[in-house]
Amino acid sequence: MTVTLADVAARARVSPATVSRVLNGNYPVAESTRERVLRAVDELDYVLNGPASSLAAATSDLVGVLVNDIADPFFGIMASAAQSAIGESATGRGGGEKLAVVCNTGGSPERELTYLTLLQRQRAAAVILMGGSLEDPEHLAATAGKLTKLAEAGTRVVLCGRPPVSGDASAAALVFDNRTGARLLAEHLLGLGHRRIGYVAGPADRTTTRHRLEGHREALAAAGVAEGPTVHGPYDRASGHAATAELLARDPHLTAVVAANDTVALGVCAALRERGLSIPGDVSVAGFDDLPFSVDAVPALTTVRLPLHEAGARAGRLATGAEEPPAGGRETVPGELVIRGSTARPRG
Amino acid sequence: MTVTLADVAARARVSPATVSRVLNGNYPVAESTRERVLRAVDELDYVLNGPASSLAAATSDLVGVLVNDIADPFFGIMASAAQSAIGESATGRGGGEKLAVVCNTGGSPERELTYLTLLQRQRAAAVILMGGSLEDPEHLAATAGKLTKLAEAGTRVVLCGRPPVSGDASAAALVFDNRTGARLLAEHLLGLGHRRIGYVAGPADRTTTRHRLEGHREALAAAGVAEGPTVHGPYDRASGHAATAELLARDPHLTAVVAANDTVALGVCAALRERGLSIPGDVSVAGFDDLPFSVDAVPALTTVRLPLHEAGARAGRLATGAEEPPAGGRETVPGELVIRGSTARPRG
DNA sequence: CCCTCGATAGAAAGCGCTTTCTTCAGAGGG
DNA sequence: CCCTCTGAAGAAAGCGCTTTCTATCGAGGG
Structure with missing residues (x-):
């Protein structure tokens, strides 16, 4: 046959x-x-018969890329960059390329574990986990266990945009400095004279959310400014839209809103406009990540640019072994404050 | 061990x-x-050792999802929906789920073939190809051959948003009705009174581009209106931005611009604004696809909504066999005209 | 009371490749 | 001219699982 x-x-x-x-x-x-x-x-x-080859050789060409939400450009950009890097740098078994595959966890810890098991089953050459993780200790432990097993079985493990699991030195980690980024953003707002700043945070149980929130609070505390209202929600437009109403209900005199990311910021802007508030005239708005559409928002979004493409590519190279892991297995990737039209001095 | x-x-x-x-x-x-x-x-x-299992059973749990650009929400949304559908409907070998993996071809025919070979090598359970294809006959033939081989080997082949390759009845195809969508959009503009309409098209050698352009021209021809300037470019913001200058150079009196998709439309809007032209006061702008950010654009984009989520989910179910392929192996998926603030009657 | 049949479980033959261990042929050194 | 050494290719033993073919044990039917 x-x-x-x-x-x-x-x-x-x-x-x-x-x-x-x-x-x-x-x-x-x-x-x-x-x-x-x-x-x-x-x-x-x-x-070539891949399974037969993998069986005999005890490895495969598969590189798994786990993302929280594939429809979110944040992950799309990183995954795309990783996949390109893997394609370029790797020559797998059978003379072919490595097969970089992206798996969508939807942010669900169960699905994350399922995919890890599946990849373990396939004897994947490497696994890249992208994006922040849940902070639930039980889940963390389960994941850490899986990752350790994978590493023991010879699978390279790379974390991209997620802090390393404690005690797991086997994985190379690229960590976005969300805390500093958020701090810079808050300082920018404070510098403009804002004193009543609302915050639309991401899901409460995620590391990324916490770090950004902490940086934000640090800046406020350092300036002796009281923290404004905070609302949590998913990283989508609807969340920003809904949260804005809540924020304004809690403090009708807000002069600025910081959003969990740019997508959320878009929702915030829409909600403000619906209420007849102008941006940045009445309220300044800031996002995070600097996603591609942010520069085209009206007004263009002030945000913190994360080098998503570079980080993704780097993760890809780490996964194929084309690049040495950073000393200590962990490297911090800084964000850069990008000031655009959506933030300005408050009225009065 | x-x-x-x-x-x-x-x-x-x-x-x-x-x-x-x-x-x-x-x-x-x-x-x-x-x-x-x-x-x-x-x-x-x-x-379980996946390769060993796949070898002995002569199939695997892998379902490949090929997309042109994973960082583009258009594909992200479809891929995400497909992956969810596959996860829900499928119980693979070993009692586990099927592993839906998305592969980024970057629109390159070589990479598309490489991935198909890789999936063939892995004895994938199914393959979903998303997005329009190149029209180059040679590439088309090569792809068709690969798909036929895959089908012969028992791999389900599903096309989503791409016309079936001639003579290939083995693949189920979900085809977006780009032509009708574009026609509706043009008719809308004509109905508003526009007579000088510029068009920023996608890459010239893609089916999707051609179909949209044809629908657009059909409407113009039916109304007896002369075709305005047309510029081709990739499906990104920069393309729309650059094309706008070109369009205006060719006809400074344009009253409307139709873009290849919403992302491109964003670039068009930015370019128009930079020139001091208001939307839709001076120039109306329309997009295509109705991506998530389009409703938040200012003004909100008039566009043609494609049921990306539904189509992706459907493709996923077809891939797992959870749903029967349409009669004739091919089904047309209509788009829906969504009128928002970016289009209005021309001045005068 | 013997035989047949249904429900379980075991034996063993691969699935198609990789890789270690050998073999072999020729080249050069003594 | 024989022997050793090196480079190139073959033989064969698995890799870990699936699945067909058999074997076994009770339970009923005749």
């Missing part, structure tokens, strides 16, 4: 071993033989 | 065959035995 390596061997009048060696290119083969084999491969239209 | 099925068998005092049957649940096993086996699995922390 299907063409096997043995068929190719017969056609090229060599042993299966030789064909395998030609295909994997990890053993000296005479040029003439190699050509004969490759011709046979071509003529028979042979396709 | 690693725990194998034989270890589990030994521990549960049964044969490997029995363990396999318990795990796959496709053969009657006495309840007491099953429990004993499951306990052993648990105690030993056993993880």
